[in-house]
Amino acid sequence: MNSETELAPAVKSILEAARERSGPDGRVSIEARSLPAAIERAAAAGRDPVIAEVKPTSPTAEGTRDDDPAELARAMVEGGAAGISVLTEPTHFDGSPDALTRVREAVDVPVVRKDFVLEQSQLDVVEADLVLLIARFVDDLAGLLEAARERGFQALVEVHDRDELETALEAGATIIGINNRDLARLEVDLETFESVAPHVPEAVTLIAESGVSAPADVRRMREAGADALLIGSAIMDHGAGETDVTANTQRLTQATAER
Numbered sequence: 001m002n003s004e005t006e007l008a009p010a011v012k013s014i015l016e017a018a019r020e021r022s023g024p025d026g027r028v029s030i031e032a033r034s035l036p037a038a039i040e041r042a043a044a045a046g047r048d049p050v051i052a053e054v055k056p057t058s059p060t061a062e063g064t065r066d067d068d069p070a071e072l073a074r075a076m077v078e079g080g081a082a083g084i085s086v087l088t089e090p091t092h093f094d095g096s097p098d099a100l101t102r103v104r105e106a107v108d109v110p111v112v113r114k115d116f117v118l119e120q121s122q123l124d125v126v127e128a129d130l131v132l133l134i135a136r137f138v139d140d141l142a143g144l145l146e147a148a149r150e151r152g153f154q155a156l157v158e159v160h161d162r163d164e165l166e167t168a169l170e171a172g173a174t175i176i177g178i179n180n181r182d183l184a185r186l187e188v189d190l191e192t193f194e195s196v197a198p199h200v201p202e203a204v205t206l207i208a209e210s211g212v213s214a215p216a217d218v219r220r221m222r223e224a225g226a227d228a229l230l231i232g233s234a235i236m237d238h239g240a241g242e243t244d245v246t247a248n249t250q251r252l253t254q255a256t257a258e259r
């Protein structure tokens with residue numbers, strides 16, 4: 001793992017909490033819904049492929065939404081979401097494995113488990129179609145990726161710069177997310193995606209993560225090579241803005257069509 005000295009205090013505390021959560025003894029075994037296929041279906045239907053995120057709160061959010069996660073996910077799919085991401089991290093995002101289970105029962109699109117998975121047993125906490133692995137935080141990415149695949153998960157490997165991209169590719173990642181949010185300062189810069197994306201091989205399913213808040217951002221990320229967008233805050237809207245997640249999702253999935 002890279003040095004933690006540069007991480008934002010909130011991120012350090014998230015990692016400390018994650019190290020203390022161990023998984024169960026038994027292994028999950030999953031028949032995953034394919035994310036690349038769902039992305040292709042959305043694009044073929046003329047929508048911008050969006051993975052909408054059920055994120056009750058976050059260290060950078062202004063408030064908390066305690067809506068039923070299954071209802072939120074259904075509303076997102078109604079707005080055209082190609083996939084759903086669910087925070088299962090309990091201490092800083094108000095997420096839970098149970099929320100993910102209920103979401104996966106409520107919708108038929110692929111569901112991503114968003115958490116800080118650091119070791120193999122943590123994979124067995126809950127069934128999901130994809131599991132997020134954050135290159136920067138995982139010691140043995142190839143080993144964890146293999147362990148995820150053995151259980152039937154697809155893995156979404158998150159990177160933030162070219163070095164992490166190399167690590168992800170060497171480990172065999174085929175679905176990669178470039179996080180526009182810098183985990184040292186928690187600031188978002190869409191240029192991150194634009195600078196790393198050109199180095200990603202064509203065969204990889206490439207996702208732009210974080211900071212996509214308006215249709216123009218969706219178009220910008222798509223032009224830079226994103227096959228799909230992972231969008232949380234702009235859809236959940238923790239502040240005083242538009243709280244209709246179906247409308248919020250629709251606006252972003254129609255970004256290219258309505259230009």
Ligand SMILES: O=P(O)(O)OC[C@@H](O)[C@@H](O)c1c[nH]c2ccccc12
Nearest residue numbers: 179209210211212230231232233234
């Ligand atoms: O709310 P945003 O800016 O649309 O971002 C969503 C998603 O990218 C973000 O929640 C995220 C990206 N990587 C993470 C890792 C852990 C927790 C959360 C995340």
